[in-house]
Amino acid sequence: xxxxxxxxxxxxxxxxxxxxxxxxxxxxxxxxxxxxxxxxxxxxxxxxxxxxxxxxxxxxxxxxxxxxxxxxxxxxxxxxxxxxxxxxxxxxxxxxxxxxxxxxxxxxxxxxxxxxxxxxxxxxxxxxxxxxxxxxxxxxxxxxxxxxxxxxxxxxxxxxxxxxxxxxxxxxxxxxxxxxxxxxxxxxxxxxxxxxxx
Amino acid sequence: xxxxxxxxxxxxxxxxxxxxxxxxxxxxxxxxxxxxxxxxxxxxxxxxxxxxxxxxxxxxxxxxxxxxxxxxxxxxxxxxxxxxxxxxxxxxxxxxxxxxxxxxxxxxxxxxxxxxxxxxxxxxxxxxxxxxxxxxxxxxxxxxxxxxxxxxxxxxxxxxxxxxxxxxxxxxxxxxxxxxxxxxxxxxxxxxxxxxxxxxxxxxxxxxxxxxxxxxxxxxxxxxxxxxxxxxxxxxxxxxxxxxxxxxxxxxxxxxxxxxxxxxxxxxxxxxxxxxxxxxxxxxxxxxxxxxxxxxxxxxxxxxxxxxxxxxxxxxxxxxxxxxxxxxxxxxxxxxxxxxxxxxxxxxxxxxxxxxxxxxxxxxxxxxxxxxxxxxxxxxxxxxxxxxxxxxxxxxxxxxxxxxxxxxxxxxxxxxxxxxxxxxxxxxxxxxxxxxxxxxxxxxxxxxxxxxxxxxxxxxxxxxx
Numbered sequence: 001x002x003x004x005x006x007x008x009x010x011x012x013x014x015x016x017x018x019x020x021x022x023x024x025x026x027x028x029x030x031x032x033x034x035x036x037x038x039x040x041x042x043x044x045x046x047x048x049x050x051x052x053x054x055x056x057x058x059x060x061x062x063x064x065x066x067x068x069x070x071x072x073x074x075x076x077x078x079x080x081x082x083x084x085x086x087x088x089x090x091x092x093x094x095x096x097x098x099x100x101x102x103x104x105x106x107x108x109x110x111x112x113x114x115x116x117x118x119x120x121x122x123x124x125x126x127x128x129x130x131x132x133x134x135x136x137x138x139x140x141x142x143x144x145x146x147x148x149x150x151x152x153x154x155x156x157x158x159x160x161x162x163x164x165x166x167x168x169x170x171x172x173x174x175x176x177x178x179x180x181x182x183x184x185x186x187x188x189x190x191x192x193x194x195x196x197x198x
Numbered sequence: 199x200x201x202x203x204x205x206x207x208x209x210x211x212x213x214x215x216x217x218x219x220x221x222x223x224x225x226x227x228x229x230x231x232x233x234x235x236x237x238x239x240x241x242x243x244x245x246x247x248x249x250x251x252x253x254x255x256x257x258x259x260x261x262x263x264x265x266x267x268x269x270x271x272x273x274x275x276x277x278x279x280x281x282x283x284x285x286x287x288x289x290x291x292x293x294x295x296x297x298x299x300x301x302x303x304x305x306x307x308x309x310x311x312x313x314x315x316x317x318x319x320x321x322x323x324x325x326x327x328x329x330x331x332x333x334x335x336x337x338x339x340x341x342x343x344x345x346x347x348x349x350x351x352x353x354x355x356x357x358x359x360x361x362x363x364x365x366x367x368x369x370x371x372x373x374x375x376x377x378x379x380x381x382x383x384x385x386x387x388x389x390x391x392x393x394x395x396x397x398x399x400x401x402x403x404x405x406x407x408x409x410x411x412x413x414x415x416x417x418x419x420x421x422x423x424x425x426x427x428x429x430x431x432x433x434x435x436x437x438x439x440x441x442x443x444x445x446x447x448x449x450x451x452x453x454x455x456x457x458x459x460x461x462x463x464x465x466x467x468x469x470x471x472x473x474x475x476x477x478x479x480x481x482x483x484x485x486x487x488x489x490x491x492x493x494x495x496x497x498x499x500x501x502x503x504x505x506x507x508x509x510x511x512x513x514x515x516x517x518x519x520x521x522x523x524x525x526x527x528x529x530x531x532x533x534x535x536x537x538x539x540x541x542x543x544x545x546x547x548x549x550x551x552x553x554x555x556x557x558x559x560x561x562x563x564x565x566x567x568x569x570x571x572x573x574x575x576x577x578x579x580x581x582x583x584x585x586x587x588x589x590x591x592x593x594x595x596x597x598x599x600x601x602x603x604x605x606x607x608x609x610x611x612x613x614x615x616x617x618x619x620x621x622x623x624x625x626x627x628x629x630x631x632x633x634x635x636x637x638x639x640x641x642x643x644x645x646x647x648x649x650x651x652x653x654x655x656x657x658x659x660x661x662x663x
Contacts, residue, residue: 029610083326107342186250
């Protein structure tokens with residue numbers, strides 16, 4: 001069961017310049033009752049996106065027609081809190097391919113990677129630059145190049161490198177899946193067990 | 199060079215390392231619950247496979263269940279369906295399942311230790327961030343996503359980059375009315391909600407050593423709130439005594455053999471950590487949070503920070519948090535009227551927590567306007583509450599004891615706090631809407647929660663001691 005292959009992405013962005021965005025905001029607990037992975041995008045950022053009467057809140061970036069694209073940009077410590085992978089499913093289901101922040105929570109980072117969404121960690125300064133550029137011109141585009149591990153503001157060509165381990169990069173570029181990989185390693189795992197359990 | 203406690207356990211579980219990539223890490227025990235496992239079962243079945251090592255997996259229903267009338271069918275259709283799925287999936291794959299009404303049912307992180315599944319030296323995962331709780335036994339325990347739950351189903355392994363190591367040392371005696379919950383809220387207020395991201399924490403020092411196993415679990419439980427991968431404490435005689443005789447612990451000669459191995463589980467004197475912090479227990483008093491992440495906490499007698507004192511880069515987040523909570527900068531919260539009190543969760547839902555609550559409520563009454571959710575962490579905790587007669591003290595204080603479950607910690611069931619209302623909660627997260635849309639959560643210890651039940655206000659529990 002392969003994940004979707006990641007290709008170089010040029011897109012407008014959806015900015016949410018808030019820090020400490022926890023996974024309870026990305027997908028509130030009351031929407032975790034499904035037993036499949038579909039449809040979570042409808043409730044992405046539910047309580048920031050809709051008011052008590054389920055009416056869209058006009059100035060929330062996901063509702064604001066000024067913003068579009070498959071790159072989500074959030075403030076520092078994005079995805080903290082609950083380990084719910086539903087947050088990654090919601091982001092992927094909504095159509096995002098890349099999440100950019102100056103800092104990601106560990107479990108969230110693994111979760112998005114396991115769903116073919118690339119977390120790009122940039123410096124505080126570059127993140128501020130992105131937010132400023134999008135604020136000045138909502139049509140601002142970012143280019144995310146996984147092969148060369150760079151993120152670029154297309155209009156000004158300002159660029160920064162980002163880190164990803166070689167294994168995960170290979171998985172994303174080729175659409176490989178950790179579970180298939182582990183299944184291929186079962187003989188080695190069984191040998192380990194034998195030694196380990198004595 | 200010496201090894202840290204964390205390295206000793208991690209290294210013993212590495213099947214193989216991928217160059218410039220993660221390690222394949224062998225997992226001794228996986229706990230599962232109804233919310234984060236169904237897609238992993240669907241996934242593995244879609245690959246045409248069975249669970250690889252079902253005897254190393256334990257299932258409990260906890261997140262979604264009602265805490266009243268558990269003998270009746272679950273009313274809410276989706277919750278009932280999820281719980282039913284867990285039961286069916288567990289049966290189909292030969293996994294032990296503790297469902298509603300089972301004498302061993304309860305919150306996964308309460309059940310694991312009390313049944314002796316949780317043991318020193320183990321690697322433990324669960325699709326739940328508070329898996330760090332089990333670290334109190336000197337285990338490498340951490341939360342994972344559903345893809346990783348499926349990895350363990352398929353191979354009893356996950357793929358993980360090795361985190362960095364942090365040690366937090368706290369020395370000295372805690373003052374009267376200061377609990378382990380105050381210790382971890384204090385650490386959070388100093389390090390922030392991202393202060394340990396990328397690290398695995400070892401808690402050390404005389405303050406930690408002097409804590410009971412229950413109190414240590416509370417500290418380790420909230421490691422994830424610091425952003426840490428997990429938190430752990432070297433096992434000692436208290437740990438061995440706690441584990442001894444429990445249902446799934448090694449028995450007899452096997453136990454003695456295990457203890458001999460467990461005694462090797464400590465950080466060597468010359469082991470080095472990537473980061474170290476030290477705190478003085480004398481500086482810690484009862485703590486509360488005022489914001490919408492657990493790092494936004496303060497001493498109960500303090501005022502909320504002024505706008506001028508907040509780091510300019512975090513000002514917007516600070517202002518947004520206070521707006522949500524209905525608080526002002528420089529406001530003092532002592533005496534602030536609250537509406538609800540929640541005592542329970544994997545953070546503070548163990549017998550010791552209810553003893554603290556009962557000791558303070560004894561001979562006193564609930565303030566008439568206060569609503570409560572008093573929720574044991576497991577059936578065994580509930581049973582012990584009744585055996586010790588604590589339920590009678592609660593009844594005399596006009597406080598209702600509910601049935602076990604995660605309850606109002608994340609309010610997936612009916613145990614919600616209404617929009618705009620304030621709740622003093624012994625749980626672990628004060629995120630926006632955590633206890634229900636619009637609910638405002640103030641995190642605190644069971645003693646501070648008990649004081650709020652009596653006065654109906656945010657109250658320094660030391661007034662009652």
